[in-house]
Structures are given as C-alpha cells and as structure tokens.
Amino acid sequence: MIFFTKKNILFLSLLLSVSFNSCDIINPDEDIPGYIQIDKISLGSDPKCSGLSDVWVNIDGNLLGVYELPAKFPVLEKGRHSIMIRAGIKVNGIATSRSFYPFFNSYEIDTVFQAGQIIKLNPVVNYRDGVNVVWSENFDQNGTSLEKIAESNGTISFENNDVFDGYSSAKIFLSKNDTLFECQTNNYIDLPNDRSPIFFEMNYKNNNEFYVGLLIYSQTKAIHNPIIILNKSEEWNKIYIDLASTVNNYPEGITYRLFIGAINNSETDTEIYLDNLKIIY
Known part of the structure; x- marks a missing residue:
C-alpha cells in the first residue's frame, strides 16, 4: 500500500502542472489558414x-x-x-x-x-504600355516576312487546315529525301544591347526537331548562332525564347535576323507548323 504525505501531494501537483504546460508548449494552437x-x-x-x-x-x-x-x-x-x-x-x-x-x-x-x-x-x-513589338508574323496577310536561305531544299507555305489562330499558319515541310530547311526574317531587326529582356514568342507543333536562333551582324561579319532545339510536339504549344542572353553575349552586334530551321535525319517526312511569331522588348 502506498501512502501520500502532504509533501508528496504538493510535489505531484507541481509535476502534473509542469507536464500539462509543457504539452501546451510542444503542441501550441495552430492557425487555420x-x-x-x-x-x-x-x-x-x-x-x-x-x-x-x-x-x-x-x-x-x-x-x-x-x-x-x-x-x-x-x-x-x-x-x-x-x-x-x-x-x-x-x-x-x-x-x-x-x-x-x-x-x-x-x-x-x-x-x-x-x-x-x-x-x-x-x-x-495584358501587355504593359510601352512594350516594343519589333517584328511579328501571324501568316494571315498576303506574303510573309520570312525567306528561305539558298541552301534549303525543304519548303514553307501557308496552311489553312491546321491553324492555331486566325486564318493561316505556316507549314515547313521536308520530305524524307530532303536534308535542310532554314528561313530567316527578310528584314534586319534592331535590338537593345543593354541587358533588358528580349523574347521571341511562338506557337508551334511539329513531328521532328527544329531550331531557332539569331544571325548577329557586326561591322565585319555575320554570326550564325542557334539558341534552342525544340523537341516534337503533337499538339500546339507556346514557347517564350530568351533572346537577350544571346544579344548580350555579342556586344559587337549591330543588327540581327531571326532564323528557324530543321535538319531531317529521319526516314519520315518532317512537318512543322508555326503561328503568332513575335519579337518583343
């Protein structure tokens, strides 16, 4: 049999009090977000x-x-x-x-x-006020602001049946016997070389890889600089491509052209669809 003295009871009361308070410290009330x-x-x-x-x-x-x-x-x-x-x-x-x-x-x-x-x-x-769209192409007008380079053996044409937006998209086609397609903007584009953001926006779908880059023109030469290779996408996709990093890496650049191209290394035809192209800073 266990007997409790007044001293035992006082000690036990203090111990239980500390224990309950400790539980409150360890498990405080949590805010409901x-x-x-x-x-x-x-x-x-x-x-x-x-x-x-x-x-x-x-x-x-x-x-x-x-x-x-x-x-x-x-x-x-x-x-x-x-x-x-x-x-x-x-x-x-x-x-x-x-x-x-x-x-x-x-x-x-x-x-x-x-x-x-x-x-x-x-x-x-929405787009902020003061944003500069220095080049755009939605393929809804007669003609296009893209031109093939001489070495291309693929084609670019207007497409009305597979369009992301508007009336037409562009279709790049390389048969399995074609090896190269590349087109570029038919005009030079002036871009700021002051580390401010510059992006190329594009909607696309493709069954083979293709690439995007910048031609950088200095006083003495033109530099062909690919920026990104895009993997195939069976559905329309939107991409925002950073151009500022390339522009800033070439401080000698005076003016620029955007280029888009593909190399067909497969045994099947290559089809690339483009829409709503835009360079913005």
Whole structure:
C-alpha cells in the first residue's frame, strides 16, 4: 500500500502542472489558414494564349511564393490584404528555368482572408504600355516576312487546315529525301544591347526537331548562332525564347535576323507548323 504525505501531494501537483504546460508548449494552437485557388491565368488581348505555367504571388508587397497552375495554396494572413499576381513562364520551355513574364502587367486585388475560406481567382493580364513589338508574323496577310536561305531544299507555305489562330499558319515541310530547311526574317531587326529582356514568342507543333536562333551582324561579319532545339510536339504549344542572353553575349552586334530551321535525319517526312511569331522588348 502506498501512502501520500502532504509533501508528496504538493510535489505531484507541481509535476502534473509542469507536464500539462509543457504539452501546451510542444503542441501550441495552430492557425487555420485561408486558401487561394487559381486554375489558370489569361491574357486579355488573346484568350487563346497558352504557355502561362505559373503564378507569382505577392501579398502586401512581399513574395508569398511561385505556384504551378492549377494551384491551391494556404495563406496565414487574416483580414484585408492586397494581392498582386504575375504570370509565369518556362523560359525556353525549360521547367527548371521559370520567371514571371516581364511584358505583362500584374493582376491586383484587395480581399479579406478568413480561416478555412477558399478564395477563387481568375486573373487576367495584358501587355504593359510601352512594350516594343519589333517584328511579328501571324501568316494571315498576303506574303510573309520570312525567306528561305539558298541552301534549303525543304519548303514553307501557308496552311489553312491546321491553324492555331486566325486564318493561316505556316507549314515547313521536308520530305524524307530532303536534308535542310532554314528561313530567316527578310528584314534586319534592331535590338537593345543593354541587358533588358528580349523574347521571341511562338506557337508551334511539329513531328521532328527544329531550331531557332539569331544571325548577329557586326561591322565585319555575320554570326550564325542557334539558341534552342525544340523537341516534337503533337499538339500546339507556346514557347517564350530568351533572346537577350544571346544579344548580350555579342556586344559587337549591330543588327540581327531571326532564323528557324530543321535538319531531317529521319526516314519520315518532317512537318512543322508555326503561328503568332513575335519579337518583343
């Protein structure tokens, strides 16, 4: 039989009190977050615009995080706060190279956060004022601003049956007996060499690899510089290609031409479809 003295009882009471307080320290009450849900982000001037893969979210001017779409993420803030959302892209189509697109404005809204509440947003962005589109081609007009180089034995033509947007796309075709196709802008393009962002936007689909690059003209020579090789894509895809890195790597460059080409190393015909080409800074 166990007997408790007053001293034992006092000690036991103190011990239990410390134990319960310790539990409160180890397992404090957790805040119940609110949530933001964003399924997609749209471009107001082009609802069919694709390739916007992420959202960059700021709350009260501080970056909360970068979220791949569709996204649902927690927010611990309570009450009224300001949200700023920017459209994110995969630079050069590379999943590990993500950035917000610098030529779109941000979507901004004030809202009230409550514990457990889901706020569903449908952000719409547009091109910022002052953006320079220095060359574009949508293949909807008579003629094209692309020309084949002399060594090409493939063809480029207008296509009306397989179009991403508008009336026509461009179709590059190399039969299994053809080896090379390359075309370039028929005019020179002036681009800033001051480390400001420059991008080439393009919708495409293809059953074989093709490449995109810049011809860089200095006072003494022309440099043929491929930038990226695009893998085949059975569905229309949108890509944002960084041109600024190439321009800045050649400070001697005075003017430029964009080129697009393919080498057919397969036993099948190569078909490449292009639409909505644009160089922007």
